[in-house]
Amino acid sequence: MNDTADTLNSQLETVLAMFEASNLLMLVAGFVVLWLINWMIRRTATGLMDHLPTRRFTILQMTTLVSFVLYIGGTAFLLITVLNPPQEMLLAVGGSAAVAVGFALKDVAASLIAGIMLLFDRPFQVGDRVNFEGVYGEITAITLRSVRLQTLDDNTVTIPNARFVTDVVSSGNMGAMSMMVVTDFHLALDADIEQARSIVREVIVTSRFAYLKQPVTFAIEEIVLTNRVVIRLRAKAYVLDVNYEKAFQSDVTTRASMLLREAGIARPPSA
Known part of the structure; x- marks a missing residue:
């Protein structure tokens, strides 16, 4: 009995020593430092993206990876070095924590594991x-x-x-700066399809947002629109930067609609 009591007292003293006020202050300071480092990394990344817009995706991806490593590795390092738990306690606490997290925080743990899977x-x-x-x-x-x-x-x-x-x-772009943008134009059944396609193509290739290293293609089919059979002229072209997606689509739609009207290309009735 005395041996058991001595062991318990020794373990209690070890735990109390680990959570002394000075250790807790060091932990808080360490977590603040981790947050500040992560904030500085993200701020630096934002500045780099402003100066190197073509490398924006690479910078964002590297920043995310560094944040993962910083928070996971930094937290483990702080707990081990500051609290300095005995090896037996470290193993016991680690095993218990893993079981507790698995049951109590299974959704968070699943998201954490999924986040690591998303990175790879x-x-x-x-x-x-x-x-x-x-x-x-x-x-x-x-x-x-x-x-x-x-x-x-x-x-x-x-x-x-x-x-x-x-x-x-x-x-839509899988890490690339350019991305396909699809724009639909509806024409009457008796419309001059070839002329309409020529007009839309000219508008696309003259747009300042178009990425002309990729081809401009069209898909033409009959569809039912508001109980009427019409021709759908679907233009597929690439935008120079994904940030210009809607600007590109608006530019093409506005100018093409005006030119189709000026050319007398028949459009479906509005009602």
Whole structure:
């Protein structure tokens, strides 16, 4: 009994020594330093992106990876070096914590593991334009727990990482600066399709947002629109930078519609 009591007292003293006020202050200071380092990295990355816009995606991806390593590695380093727990306690606490996290925080743990999988599997990257369950926008950050997506209406949507492991997500550019933009024009059945296609092509190739190293293609088919059969002229072209997606589409739509009207190309009635 005495041996057991001595052991318990010794373990209690060890735990109390680990959580002395000085150690707790060092932990808080260490976490503040981690946050400041991460803030400085992101601020530096923002400045680099302003000076090197063509490397924007690479800088964003590297910043995300560094943040992962910093928070995970830094937290483990602080706990081990500051608290300095005995090896037996470290193993016991680690095992217990793993079980507790697995049951109590299974959703968070799943998102954390999914976040690591996203970094290596890379179904999309920071800077990509993606569509996830009807939400379309640009991936601005991949964090330990979630992915932040900024819509074209400037709303920020936060999605748990685990959702991307099982659900379908489409990426429009997969890390590239350029991206295909699809613009539809509807014509009457008796419209001059070749002339309309020529007009739309001319508008696209003269747009300052167009990426002309990629081909401009068209798909033409009959569809039903408001109970009428019409011709859909679908133009597929690449924009120079994903940030110009809507500007490019607006430019093409505005100028092409005006030229089609001036050329007398028949359009479907509005009602």
